[in-house]
Amino acid sequence: MKLFKRILFFLLLVLIVIQFFPPTPNKSDTTPPTDLLLVENVPEKVNATLTNVCYDCHSNHTNYPWYAGIEPLSYWLAGHIEEGKEHLDFSQWDLYSAKKKAHKLEEIAESVTEGWMPLESYKWIHKSANLSEEESKAVADWASMLRLNYLKAEKPQ
Ligand code: HEC
Incomplete structure (x- = not known):
């Protein structure tokens, strides 16, 4: 019992100490000119x-x-954000080549149509992130149309 209490106390101590070491927030004051929007x-x-x-x-x-x-919840969120941006960063959108944009747009359309984006854990917490069929279709249609433009840009006639 004594050991159990010690372990519990130790874990509590760790939990308190890590509160002083938050990850850097992903919150920029400015929007770079390369932003998709x-x-x-x-x-x-x-x-x-x-x-x-x-x-x-x-x-x-x-x-x-x-x-x-x-x-440590913040670490878990920071991990998702870091990994998400590694795969697709809308803030850096215009730095992507036409080929890369076309590929990412294809993936975006697929991700919402097949429902693997947003992440499952995010959808549990953010009810509004459960995109309606209409919302998913709007994103998929837009991405597919824009993709065609970039495919054309890639192959000049
Ligand atoms: C909670 C964080 C989170 C949210 C919200 C989120 N994503 Fe993601 N996304 C990720 C992570 C992490 C990855 C990389 C791992 C993976 O593919 O599962 C990813 C990967 C992707 C990829 C794959 C890119 C590639 O080329 O590999 C696409 C496309 C994508 N997300 C689109 C979207 C779209 C569209 C939305 C909004 C409807 C969205 N995501 C919302 C975290 C998120």
Whole structure:
């Protein structure tokens, strides 16, 4: 019993200490000129979905929930954001080549149609991130149309 109490005390101590070492927040004051929403013509509905949902993990602008201030939950969120941006960073969009943009747009359309984005854990917590069929279709249609432009740009006639 004594050992159990000691372990519990130790874990509590660790939990308190890590509160002083939060990860750097993914919250930039400025929007770079390479941001997708500045360089592409995005319909209002799609804009809302991207801004409210996808930008949380795929840009420099995360809208943090209250519990994001609690370690180690914050580490877990930071991990998703880091990995999400590695794969697709809307803040750096215009730095991508036409070929890369076309590929990412294909993946974006697929991700919402097949439902593997946003992440499952994110959907549990953010009810509004469970995209309606209409919202998913709007994103998929927009991405597929824009993709065609980039495919054309790649193969000049
Ligand atoms: C909670 C964080 C989170 C949210 C919100 C989120 N994503 Fe992701 N996304 C990730 C992570 C992490 C990865 C990389 C791992 C994976 O593919 O599962 C990823 C990967 C992707 C990829 C694959 C890119 C590639 O080329 O490999 C696409 C496309 C994508 N996300 C689109 C979206 C779209 C569209 C939305 C909004 C509807 C969205 N994501 C919302 C975290 C997120």
